[in-house]
Amino acid sequence: GAVVSQHPSRVICKSGTSVKIECRSLDFQATTMFWYRQFPKQSLMLMATSNEGSKATYEQGVEKDKFLINHASLTLSTLTVTSAHPEDSSFYICSARDLPDSEQFFGPGTRLTVL
Amino acid sequence: EDQVTQSPEALRLQEGESSSLNCSYTVSGLRGLFWYRQDPGKGPEFLFTLYSAGEEKEKERLKATLTKKESFLHITAPKPEDSATYLCAVLSTSGTYKYIFGTGTRLKVLA
Numbered sequence: 001g002a003v004v005s006q007h008p009s010r011v012i013c014k015s016g017t018s019v020k021i022e023c024r025s026l027d028f029q030a031t032t033m034f035w036y037r038q039f040p041k042q043s044l045m046l047m048a049t050s051n052e053g054s055k056a057t058y059e060q061g062v063e064k065d066k067f068l069i070n071h072a073s074l075t076l077s078t079l080t081v082t083s084a085h086p087e088d089s090s091f092y093i094c095s096a097r098d099l100p101d102s103e104q105f106f107g108p109g110t111r112l113t114v115l
Numbered sequence: 116e117d118q119v120t121q122s123p124e125a126l127r128l129q130e131g132e133s134s135s136l137n138c139s140y141t142v143s144g145l146r147g148l149f150w151y152r153q154d155p156g157k158g159p160e161f162l163f164t165l166y167s168a169g170e171e172k173e174k175e176r177l178k179a180t181l182t183k184k185e186s187f188l189h190i191t192a193p194k195p196e197d198s199a200t201y202l203c204a205v206l207s208t209s210g211t212y213k214y215i216f217g218t219g220t221r222l223k224v225l226a
Contacts (some may be wrong), residue, residue: 002161004158006158034214042218043202043216043217043218044159044202044216045220046213046214049150049212049213080207081219091156093158093159094117095158097172101146101147101163101206101212102147103147103149103164104149104161105161105216106151106158106159106160106161106205107158108158109156109157109158110159111156
């Protein structure tokens, strides 16, 4: 099956610093990647959609200057949380798909804790 | 407005006690319906894709079915390792290729 990796799996940072999370599709070309945020015992909340070579499309209420997304290749997307604050602490999950109607494959997630 | 509802919210089963999870959807048009399993602290794991009413997919103890209004995930003779949250997601023909997620069903299978 299709495999999506995320790195790091856990990160702890101080308030005010920036954190970068990588998402890679290991065995297929991901024309579209998604970034989600998940709070405890809740479903996934879509933050943004990125297509390779294009600017990301952010969901309403998501600050694009705070959550920088880059999808520079068909196998790599990055999410940078800039000037992180404790309220940014969460579980961040990426997903990838190759065709518009096809299933998304999810990464294992990144647990971000901001002190 | 496109909407996806899952029921029950939580389910406890004895090992071997078969049951079904429901995913009801109201969308302008269905492109596809997707089932995932999510374990605590992990990303969702893909299970099935269904595209048209009448379609069925099976994998081990799981079977997914689709009608024009809902999908069922049948679990036959579950084992404790089937305990997880099961998520349903829908792709609508509304023009955006984003998932509409249900809130999930938390399944606990007791030994």
